[in-house]
Every structure is written in structure tokens, then in C-alpha cells.
Amino acid sequence: MREWWRDAVIYQVYPRSYQDSDGDGIGDLRGITSRLDHIAELGADAIWLSPIFTSPMEDMGYDVSNYTDIDPLFGTLADFDALIARAHDLGLKVIIDQVISHSSDRHPWFDESRTSRDNPKADWYVWADPNPDGTPPNNWLSVFGGPGWEWEPRRQQYYMHNFLISQPDLNMHNPDVQDAVTGAMRFWLDRGVDGFRLDTVNYYFHDRDLRDNPPRQRKDNSPINQPFDFQDHVHSKNQPENIAFLARLRALTDEFDGRMMVGEVGDAGDTGIRLMAQYTAGDHMLHMCYSFEMLGPDFTAAHFRRVIQGVRDGAPDGHSCWSFSNHDVPRHVSRWAQHGTSRVALARQSVAMLMAFPGTIGIYQGEELGQTETVMTYDELTDAQALRYWPEVKGRDGCRTPMVWDADQPNAGFSTGKPWLPVKPPQAEQAVAQQGDDGVLAAYRDTIAFRRSQPCLRQGDIAFIDLPEPVLAFHRSLNGQTVTCLFNLSPAPVALTVAGTAVTAIGPGLGSVKGGQISLPGSGFLFLQSQDQPPEVAMA
Structure with a gap:
């Protein structure tokens, strides 16, 4: 299942x-x-x-x-x-x-860990000694700005924080x-x-x-x-x-x-x-x-x-x-x-x-x-x-x-x-x-x-179609059926051709297909349904 x-x-x-x-x-x-x-x-x-x-x-x-x-x-x-x-x-x-x-630095785990180097949770966070000149142990930085280390006077050590100073990193090695x-x-x-x-x-x-x-x-x-x-x-x-x-x-x-x-x-x-x-x-x-x-x-x-x-x-x-x-x-x-x-x-x-x-x-x-x-x-x-x-x-x-x-x-x-x-x-x-x-x-x-109604889109394989920008195109196929998905990623209209197998436009779309010609307006898209072999799509 x-x-x-x-x-x-x-x-x-x-x-x-x-x-x-x-x-x-x-x-x-x-x-x-x-x-x-x-x-x-x-x-x-x-x-x-x-x-x-x-x-x-x-x-x-x-x-x-x-x-x-x-x-x-x-x-x-x-x-x-x-x-x-x-x-x-x-x-x-x-x-x-x-x-x-x-x-958080207000978690009880950290409250205990920061008090000394020998308490039961002393190694629950990432602690390190300073360099001889008092600077942090390495050059790691915080995502939110500044060094990734903060000084704790009680332990005479730095703790690591990848984010805010108030977000000490847990030591998953423990x-x-x-x-x-x-x-x-x-x-x-x-x-x-x-x-x-x-x-x-x-x-x-x-x-x-x-x-x-x-x-x-x-x-x-x-x-x-x-x-x-x-x-x-x-x-x-x-x-x-x-x-x-x-x-x-x-x-x-x-x-x-x-x-x-x-x-x-x-x-x-x-x-x-x-x-x-x-x-x-x-x-x-x-x-x-x-x-x-x-x-x-x-x-x-x-x-x-x-x-x-x-x-x-x-x-x-x-x-x-x-x-x-x-x-x-x-x-x-x-x-x-x-x-x-x-x-x-x-x-x-x-x-x-x-x-x-x-x-x-x-x-x-x-x-x-x-x-x-x-x-x-x-x-x-x-x-x-x-x-x-x-x-x-x-x-x-x-x-x-x-x-x-x-x-x-x-x-x-x-x-x-x-x-x-x-x-x-x-x-x-x-x-x-x-x-x-x-x-x-x-x-x-x-x-x-x-x-939800299309098994091809939910479970099918994907095969991309080689088309130049601004067209994103791919086939989604499952059990002999194919849905071809075409997207014009630009504000200008795009014309395509389709050949090789009968196709039908299905579902929501901002485009049209007629007589082997596909028109996609700016930001347009189209879903085509076919059986047996996927259709061939090319720039017009």
C-alpha cells in the first residue's frame, strides 16, 4: 500500500x-x-x-x-x-x-549545563575553551550575525550557537x-x-x-x-x-x-x-x-x-x-x-x-x-x-x-x-x-x-523535454499514459508544436492546442494527455 x-x-x-x-x-x-x-x-x-x-x-x-x-x-x-x-x-x-x-538558553538543560564543567548536563551543549588570547576557539559564525560563540563566565568557556546567542547548540555527540x-x-x-x-x-x-x-x-x-x-x-x-x-x-x-x-x-x-x-x-x-x-x-x-x-x-x-x-x-x-x-x-x-x-x-x-x-x-x-x-x-x-x-x-x-x-x-x-x-x-x-485525479502526476515518472528558455516542459508517465506539462516562464507569449501522437488538453490551463500548434500566453501553462508514446514537443 x-x-x-x-x-x-x-x-x-x-x-x-x-x-x-x-x-x-x-x-x-x-x-x-x-x-x-x-x-x-x-x-x-x-x-x-x-x-x-x-x-x-x-x-x-x-x-x-x-x-x-x-x-x-x-x-x-x-x-x-x-x-x-x-x-x-x-x-x-x-x-x-x-x-x-x-x-533556548532558558531551557532547564542549559540552565544546568552552564553552571559548571562537572554537572550532570555539562556536556549537553557544545562548549570549548578560549584561545590563549581570549578569542573564540575557531572562526565559526552565526547565521544571524557575529561569531558563533558566546562567553559563559561561570565555566570560563564559550558555547556554540549557530543562530541567536539565546539558542545554544545541543551536543548530539552525547x-x-x-x-x-x-x-x-x-x-x-x-x-x-x-x-x-x-x-x-x-x-x-x-x-x-x-x-x-x-x-x-x-x-x-x-x-x-x-x-x-x-x-x-x-x-x-x-x-x-x-x-x-x-x-x-x-x-x-x-x-x-x-x-x-x-x-x-x-x-x-x-x-x-x-x-x-x-x-x-x-x-x-x-x-x-x-x-x-x-x-x-x-x-x-x-x-x-x-x-x-x-x-x-x-x-x-x-x-x-x-x-x-x-x-x-x-x-x-x-x-x-x-x-x-x-x-x-x-x-x-x-x-x-x-x-x-x-x-x-x-x-x-x-x-x-x-x-x-x-x-x-x-x-x-x-x-x-x-x-x-x-x-x-x-x-x-x-x-x-x-x-x-x-x-x-x-x-x-x-x-x-x-x-x-x-x-x-x-x-x-x-x-x-x-x-x-x-x-x-x-x-x-x-x-x-x-x-488528485491524475495518477501520472501523483505517482508517475518524469522525463524532461529539451526546450530552450523560457519553456519548462516534461512528461509524467504511468502505466502507458502520459501527461505532458508545459510552462511558459516569461511574460511574452510562446508558440510550440506537438506531433507524434494524439493529445488532448486536460485540466486547468492558460493556453491552447489546435492542429499540432500550441499557444502559451505570458505565464501560460498547459497539460496534454496521451497514451502509448509521449508526444514530441518543439519550439514553433
């Missing part, structure tokens, strides 16, 4: 911004539960909840101080149980974030730490969650010898906004010990029926593709991975082909998850708007592309509305990256603003109180209640339903 996650559509909920039920301006579990029907009606198979655990919220929940309880901002364990029950009633699986590469974090994951599995999204999955281990990272070989002299990007992080992450630990996590989930894990690989380029392949190879590793490869500015046929083909070549028995937006990057309809396409056309094409890709599909809340990036002012910011490097770094607040439900309601229906981030008119205009029958929301519903 085919596992549910292999062709699932997973809808990411950012809990702070989905729905507020108590008027404090922050989304919560009861609010999410009240809006689950929207996700079910969209056609999604599962929801992924960004962190909801106890936290001082210096990194919006990605700094956990208790791995087995709900932060009061979001509700209670009883509220979480009610959410799971309602989701399962609607046929939705529930996936939760696990942030185990680091904890078996007791591995036992503790897997025990926390078992707590949630026992509670009924259907899977985990593993944050920064390639950051779990560090080089035991603490060797310096070498400089990154740059292809050009373009500006760099933060020092982290000057290094090739070969020693501070991506360590070989990660393989055995991921196998241990897989063994844990395999004790439960129908559970899965998707890992976030925090690298792009060839390294990200290599790790995705490595971490999903065989049936003893992660169920799937995603990287930031499709979350960046690249919007070319060559780029999408390289990424998909690279993972499939590297791990033919592995599995990948693709998405265009999430809570860490600018929304894709804004990110790719420079290419001259309209917001609605780009949004419709984007979901058509996603639903045609092999593997599992991720959708970020609001993208089904064609939501755009919110333009923030400095006084509105909460994100540490933006606060430190403004204005060159805009940060992540612009993609985290609240979900919009009804533009005629206060704060577009998100909250009766002042929202933690603003709801501005350009975003409110895209609210659910304002979406028409020919809007982006309808396109998402129709395209997800179309994918």
Missing part, C-alpha cells in the same frame, strides 16, 4: 498568524482548529504547524524551553488534542516542527542528548501526531576537532549582507555522524503506523541537492527532504530542471518535497514579480507547476490567495535578522503577517485585537471572502483536485 505522504499536499500553518481566538493579537490553537475547514476544502492532505512549544519567543518559537508542552500563547495540551481530533475528523494529518539542533530529544519526539507520537518537520536537519552535528571553516569560493563580487555567507561551513554542519542519527529517528517513527519525517536542509546549490539525496536514500533514512533551492530568486526552466533531476539522480529511491514559499523567505509572487507577470497569472502558474512536480508538495498559508510580501517599516519589525541588518536585510516579518479572511472585518478577520504584525490593505484585498470564482483560491482548489 502506498504511503500517504508520498504524494501529499501539506499546508503550512504559521500559528501566530493563522487565526486568533481570544483577541490578544496572536494566533492560537483554538483559532487554527476553527479554520481547519478552509484547509480541508482546499484539498490538502496534511497540515504542518510551525513551533507551538513553550518558548521565550526570541525566535518566534524556534527557541524551545520545554519540548513537551504548549506555550500559553497558543493554548494548552488539551487544545492541541482537540486540534488533532478535528483535523483527523476532516481527513487531515498533523505534522509538527521539531527544533532539536538547539534549544548519547544522553540523543535519548532526550528522541524521548520528546516519542511524547508527541504517542499523542497522535502524524509526523515531524525537522528544522535545520543538517546542523545537528559539529566537527569534534572544531576546525576552522574555509572561505567560500565566490563566483562574483556581489555584496554580502552578513558575514556568515563568507564561509564554506564544512565543519560547523553537514557532518557524517548525522547519517546514523537520522537512521535512529527513522527507526523511532517506524514503530508507529503511517508516520513520516521531512527534513529542512539549510543549504542551497549542489550541497543542498547532495544532502537531500543522501538523507533520503533507502528506506532507513528520512522519508523526504526539502532545501531552499526553490525558495530563492531563480525562476528559469534550467533551474527547476537541475534541482529536480539532481535529487532524482542522487537518490533514485529517495523522496523530495517541493514548495515555493514558507515562513523564512519572501512570498514567491513577490519574489518572482520582477519577471513582469501579473500576480494572479503567476500565482495560477505556480500552483500548476507545483502540482505537476514529482514528490510531496508544500503550500504556505496565504499563497492560495496569491498573497504578496508585506512591506514593513522598521518600527513594525520583530525579526532579529532585520533588526540587526536593516535596511539591506528585510527579514522574515513580511511573509509572516496574519492570514486574511474577510477584508470587511477588523484586521481582515484575523483578530479583534491589535495583531502582532500589521494587516495592511494590499494583503487584506486578497482575503478569502474577496476571492471570486476566477480568483487564485479557486485555481488552487481546482489544480489540487486535478492532481
